[in-house]
Amino acid sequence: xxxxxxxxxxxxxxxxxxxxxxxxxxxxxxxxxxxxxxxxxxxxxxxxxxxxxxxxxxxxxxxxxxxxxxxxxxxxxxxxxxxxxxxxxxxxxxxxxxxxxxxxxxxxxxxxxxxxxxxxxxxxxxxxxxxxxxxxxxxxxxxxxxxxxxxxxxxxxxxxxxxxxxxxxxxxxxxxxxxxxxxxxxxxxxxxxxxxxxxxxxxxxxxxxxxxxxxxxxxxxxxxxxxxxxxxxxxxxxxxxxxxxxxxxxxxxxxxxxxxxxxxxxxxxxxxxxxxxxxxxxxxxxxxxxxxxxxxxxxxxxxxxxxxxxxxxxxxxxxxxxxxxxxxxxxxxxxxxxxxxxxxxxxxxxxxxxxxxxxxxxxxxxxxxxxxxxxxxxxxxxxxxxxxxxxxxxxxxxxxxxxxxxxxxxxxxxxxxxxxxxxxxxxxxxxxxxxxxxxxxxx
Amino acid sequence: xxxxxxxxxxxxxxxxxxxxxxxxxxxxxxxxxxxxxxxxxxxxxxxxxxxxxxxxxxxxxxxxxxxxxxxxxxxxxxxxxxxxxxxxxxxxxxxxxxxxxxxxxxxxxxxxxxxxxxxxxxxxxxxxxxxxxxxxxxxxxxxxxxxxxxxxxxxxxxxxxxxxxxxxxxxxxxxxxxxxxxxxxxxxxxxxxxxxxxxxxxxxxxxxxxxxxxxxxxxxxxxxxxxxxxxxxxxxxxxxxxxxxxxxxxxxxxxxxxxxxxxxxxxxxxxxxxxxxxxxxxxxxxxxxxxxxxxxxxxxxxxxxx
Numbered sequence: 001x002x003x004x005x006x007x008x009x010x011x012x013x014x015x016x017x018x019x020x021x022x023x024x025x026x027x028x029x030x031x032x033x034x035x036x037x038x039x040x041x042x043x044x045x046x047x048x049x050x051x052x053x054x055x056x057x058x059x060x061x062x063x064x065x066x067x068x069x070x071x072x073x074x075x076x077x078x079x080x081x082x083x084x085x086x087x088x089x090x091x092x093x094x095x096x097x098x099x100x101x102x103x104x105x106x107x108x109x110x111x112x113x114x115x116x117x118x119x120x121x122x123x124x125x126x127x128x129x130x131x132x133x134x135x136x137x138x139x140x141x142x143x144x145x146x147x148x149x150x151x152x153x154x155x156x157x158x159x160x161x162x163x164x165x166x167x168x169x170x171x172x173x174x175x176x177x178x179x180x181x182x183x184x185x186x187x188x189x190x191x192x193x194x195x196x197x198x199x200x201x202x203x204x205x206x207x208x209x210x211x212x213x214x215x216x217x218x219x220x221x222x223x224x225x226x227x228x229x230x231x232x233x234x235x236x237x238x239x240x241x242x243x244x245x246x247x248x249x250x251x252x253x254x255x256x257x258x259x260x261x262x263x264x265x266x267x268x269x270x271x272x273x274x275x276x277x278x279x280x281x282x283x284x285x286x287x288x289x290x291x292x293x294x295x296x297x298x299x300x301x302x303x304x305x306x307x308x309x310x311x312x313x314x315x316x317x318x319x320x321x322x323x324x325x326x327x328x329x330x331x332x333x334x335x336x337x338x339x340x341x342x343x344x345x346x347x348x349x350x351x352x353x354x355x356x357x358x359x360x361x362x363x364x365x366x367x368x369x370x371x372x373x374x375x376x377x378x379x380x381x382x383x384x385x386x387x388x389x390x391x392x393x394x395x396x397x398x399x400x401x402x403x404x405x406x407x408x409x410x411x412x413x414x415x416x417x418x419x420x421x422x423x424x425x426x427x428x429x430x431x432x433x434x435x436x437x438x439x440x441x442x443x
Numbered sequence: 444x445x446x447x448x449x450x451x452x453x454x455x456x457x458x459x460x461x462x463x464x465x466x467x468x469x470x471x472x473x474x475x476x477x478x479x480x481x482x483x484x485x486x487x488x489x490x491x492x493x494x495x496x497x498x499x500x501x502x503x504x505x506x507x508x509x510x511x512x513x514x515x516x517x518x519x520x521x522x523x524x525x526x527x528x529x530x531x532x533x534x535x536x537x538x539x540x541x542x543x544x545x546x547x548x549x550x551x552x553x554x555x556x557x558x559x560x561x562x563x564x565x566x567x568x569x570x571x572x573x574x575x576x577x578x579x580x581x582x583x584x585x586x587x588x589x590x591x592x593x594x595x596x597x598x599x600x601x602x603x604x605x606x607x608x609x610x611x612x613x614x615x616x617x618x619x620x621x622x623x624x625x626x627x628x629x630x631x632x633x634x635x636x637x638x639x640x641x642x643x644x645x646x647x648x649x650x651x652x653x654x655x656x657x658x659x660x661x662x663x664x665x666x667x668x669x670x671x672x673x674x675x676x677x678x679x680x681x682x683x684x685x686x687x688x689x690x691x692x693x694x695x696x697x698x699x700x701x702x703x704x705x706x707x708x709x710x711x712x713x714x715x716x717x718x719x720x721x722x723x724x725x726x727x728x729x730x731x732x733x734x735x736x737x738x739x740x741x742x743x744x745x746x747x748x749x
Contacts, residue, residue, distance in 0.1 A: 200608075203696060259588050261608030261697055404714030405522075412698030417610045426521050433516065437500060437716055439507075 043337040044074040045330075048093075048100035050082035055104070058151075061357035066344050073337045087113075094119045099327040101338045107139040107148060107323045108397035113438075114325075120147040121326040121335065128343055128368060136365035139397050140323045148323030149342045152354065155285040155361040156382050157212035157317045157394065158305040162275045163377065165193055166302070173304045176311035177246060184255045187278045195255035197277035198414060199268040206410040208281035209250075209306065210235075213243035215315035215392035216308035225398035231435065231442040236424040242309060244420035247413050261415060273297040281306065283319065287376045288359035303378035305385060316385035319394050320365055400438055403430030497722035502715070513722035522699045522707055529614055530703040533621075533689075534682030540622045541678045542671060545629025550659070552630065553637045563634070567627035574624065578691025581620045582607060607693050610700040617692050617701060621685065629674045636670030637663065672742040676735065683731050704730075 047063070049055050056079075063075045078100050080089050087110065093099040094114060105111065114120065122145035123129065129137070129146050140148035159180075166173075169190060174180035184195040199205045217224050220239040227233035235241060250256070257263060257277060269286060271277035273294035290298055305316040324345060326338045344350045351369035360375050362382055371379070385391050396402055409427050412418035418426070435443040497513055499506040517523065552563050569577065584591045585606035593603030606616040644662050653661070686705035689695065695702035695710070704727050711720035 200697060203694070261605055262587050404710060404716075408696060408698050411696060415610065415697055417698045417700065429519075429521060433711075433716055433719065434714070436516075437502070437719075439500070 042072055042074050043333045044076060045102060045334050045337045045341065046076045046078050046100035047102045047104070047324075047341070048078040048080060049104040050086050051079040052082060055079075058354070058357045059104075061353050062345060062350070065349060065353040066341055069344065069349060070337075070340065073340065075341070090114065094327055097329045099329055101330040101334050102324055102326055102341055104151060104322060104324050105148075107136070107150070107320050108393070109400035111140060111148065111323070111325075112142070113400065116142050116147045116325075117144050119328055121328050121330060121338075123147055123149070123326065123339070123342065126339065126343060128346055128366065131346075131367040133365045133367070135318065135391070135393050135397075136320055139320050139393065140325075148325045149346055150321045150323050150365040151345055152321035153360050153362045154321060154365050155283050155319050156303065156305070156385075157208055157283045157319060158281070158303060159212075160272050160280045160282045160284070160286075160378060161302050161304065162193075162272055162278055162300055163302045164275050164300050165278045173302075174307050175314050177307045177309045179311075180307045181253075184250070184253070184279070188253075188255060193275065194257040194271065194277040195279060196250055196257075197263075197268045197271045197280040198256045198260035199263040199265050200260055200411045200415065201262045201264040201267070203407040203411050205265050205268060205282070206414050207407050208283070209247035209414070210243040210406065210410055211394060212281060212306045212317050213240075213246070213308075214395045215305065215317040215390075216313050217243075218392040219308065219313040219315045219390075225395060228395075229399040229401060229435075229440065231440075234424075234428050235431075236421065236428050241420065241424050243306075244410075244413050244424045246306075247410060248416070248420040248423075251414050251416050256414075269293065273301055275300060283361075284378055284382065285319070285361040287361050287378055291359060291376065299377040301376065301378050303381040305390075315390045315392050316382065317394050318362070318386075318391050320397055400440070401431050401435050403427055403434055405430045493721050494725060496718055497725045499718045501718040501721070506718075509718070513719045514726070516719060517722050517726060520707065522702050523704070525699060526702045526704050526707045529701060530683060530685075530705075532614065533618055533685055533703055534679050536615075536618050537621050537625065537682045537685075538675050538678035540618075541625055541629040542674055544622065544626055545633050545674055546667065546671075548626065548630040549633025549637055550663070553634055563630075566630050569624045570627035572624070574687045575691045577620065577624050578688045581616075582692050585616060608697055610697050613693050613697060614701040617689050620692065621682075621688055624688070625678060625681070629678065632670050632673050633667065636667045640666045676739060676742070679738070680731065680735055683734065684727065 047059065049059050059077055063077055067073065067075055080086055090099075090103070090105055091114065105114070124145040126146075126149075128149060132140075132146070132150070136150050136154075137146060140146055140150070161173075165171075165187070169186055171183045171186065172179070174183055187193060187195040217239050221227075221233070224233050224240065233240070235244070257271065259267075265286075266289075268277075268280050268282070269289050270293070272280040272282075273290050274297060284303055287298075287301070290301055305314055308314045324342055326335065326342065330338050345354070346364075346366050346368050348368070351364070354369070355372060360371060360379060362379055363371060363386060406427055409418070409423045409430070413420055413423040432443060496506065498508060498510060500509050500513075501507075520526075548566055552559060552566065556562070585593075587593055587603065587605035587608055590603075590606075592606065596603040604612055607613050640663065644666075645658060648658050648662060684705055685703060686709065689701060689703055689706055690709070693701045695706040704723070708720050708723040708727065711723060
């Protein structure tokens with residue numbers, strides 16, 4: 001559930017970029033392949049993806065680029081809805097053998113739910129597999145093999161901060177919660193800008209205190225995600241409870257903008273880009289919105305992970321890109337063509353197309369794709385954490401459980417309606433339903 | 444689906460088919476088989492299927508029978524108790540307000556005032572607008588900082604509250620909008636009821652020297668009983684299963700402070716808990732029936748035969 005949701009976070013933002021392309025004359029209406037059935041001898045493969053403006057643009061560009069390089073292969077694009085409906089359709093198509101030759105889908109727990117060993121064609125022997133980052137490899141692999149190639153960049157969840165505000169007040173990037181708190185105090189005392197921007201008008205934005213803190217939990221207890229899935233670790237206990245406590249405390253200390261309850265995500269992006277707020281707990285996937293709407297402010301926005309209580313535990317929580325997969329039902333010449341396409345997507349040419357049609361919100365998860373020279377400052381800020389291996393995939397890549405009500409619970413905790421302990425307990429109950437629905441053991 | 448179960452379709456069909464009247468029905472029996480079949484396929488089967496699915500853990504492709512676990516889980520839902528409370532507050536406040544305000548507006552709009560036709564249309568107009576549209580419009584109007592309402596209040600020196608963002612106020616703001624939107628129907632029913640009261644009663648009362656107030660309480664009010672019954676029943680049923688306006692305005696928030704049963708169930712569907720949310724719908728069906736059926740019987744019995 002969550003991977004789709006989180007990735008959906010990014011979609012409206014990516015869509016903004018995409019709209020520009022469409023306005024420039026690239027018609028989405030032509031998605032679905034050409035009218036003629038292709039010249040004799042050409043292999044025709046179908047590619048399925050979840051519909052949406054950003055994806056439409058990306059896949060159209062990929063299709064054009066790939067067929068230009070491989071005239072003997074024809075690509076037909078197919079779409080399906082995203083979200084829960086898309087999950088159900090994907091599973092149905094796979095189990096009835098009607099899946100397209102290549103399909104685009106979440107990595108991590110949703111990928112595992114597809115029963116990859118029986119349904120997907122192994123790509124373990126493909127040359128690009130060695131180029132995958134370690135985190136990426138785990139989220140598209142089972143113990144028996146690797147099944148998918150990433151499409152798009154990673155993105156981190158943490159704190160976006162305004163560098164101009166930091167310079168003016170002489171602040172340093174915090175590594176522990178106490179330093180973060182001290183910075184907020186100084187900003188509050190200065191009185192000119194909001195210490196922490198919150199935008200509960202779009203409830204999903206309230207979850208970052210909890211979701212972005214996961215890497216810190218993992219640093220303190222590397223087995224936490226597994227225990228959590230096995231009904232042994234709980235949000236109402238430390239170290240995970242701390243995220244809720246921090247959120248409650250920041251509200252109690254009066255760090256939020258005064259319209260936090262009604263402000264929307266767009267207001268938050270504006271505040272952090274133009275410097276009316278110093279911090280905005282968010283995903284770096286939203287950088288594309290900054291690029292789109294405040295191009296002159298892109299390099300004013302920096303990034304640091306949500307600090308842990310102890311600086312030694314501060315790590316960056318990383319979301320991994322979706323991937324493209326080949327079902328077992330693709331055979332013969334089509335299988336070869338499909339493998340060619342999957343490999344091409346992350347080739348130099350493919351990466352160039354991805355960068356042109358999409359946007360960059362973090363490093364790539366495969367070494368064959370490199371970032372362009374000019375990336376937003378916040379993306380550069382992510383690099384040291386990756387280099388020092390102070391990074392953990394988000395919980396949704398390590399555990400299939402995500403309760404549907406987290407965003408409402410974090411709104412309650414962040415608005416002072418509910419306490420951290422009560423909110424965490426409520427979330428543990430919420431999660432139970434999801435685990436039971438999934439039929440996990442121990443629930 | 445559950446709440447649409449009415450056996451009337453079948454009964455009407457069989458009643459008419461029976462050759463009770465001397466003349467045989469002009470339609471052959473098989474003619475009624477089609478509506479009967481439609482009723483069974485579209486209403487009866489889904490209703491009973493939902494009773495079954497409420498007892499399972501359902502992922503659309505597989506079901507696992509788990510007995511009453513869904514109901515136990517549903518009643519353990521922390522937001523459910525508050526959801527029930529909010530639903531009752533919502534239903535009773537909206538129907539009470541619609542009765543009182545609708546009757547007052549009805550009296551006003553049947554009296555001889557200038558621009559009566561115009562005022563009648565103005566009162567009825569919100570009914571014609573889509574609920575979602577109304578919800579989104581009011582969400583903008585009630586924005587705590589940029590909304591027209593609070594800006595107007597600020598102009599006269601009052602700091603308006605966060606109508607939809609203050610946890611203790613959000614539900615009541617939605618109730619206010621619901622009343623604004625639904626008052627037209629209530630007024631219409633009352634106007635129809637008042638117009639139907641024979642003028643002779645008023646003339647006789649006037650001859651006997653009664654005041655306007657006496658006429659209202661002794662003639663208008665008792666004779667409006669059927670209209671009041673209709674308004675209460677309609678707005679109570681509407682209030683108990685209200686969803687669209689709440690969803691458009693607050694999505695049950697902030698947090699869970701304006702969640703009603705219907706929005707709790709909707710969120711469970713959204714999360715893919717199909718069995719659990721079906722159990723929720725069965726509960727909602729039983730609750731609505733348990734409140735409305737006795738009420739309807741009570742009111743109908745009280746109604747004086749005319």
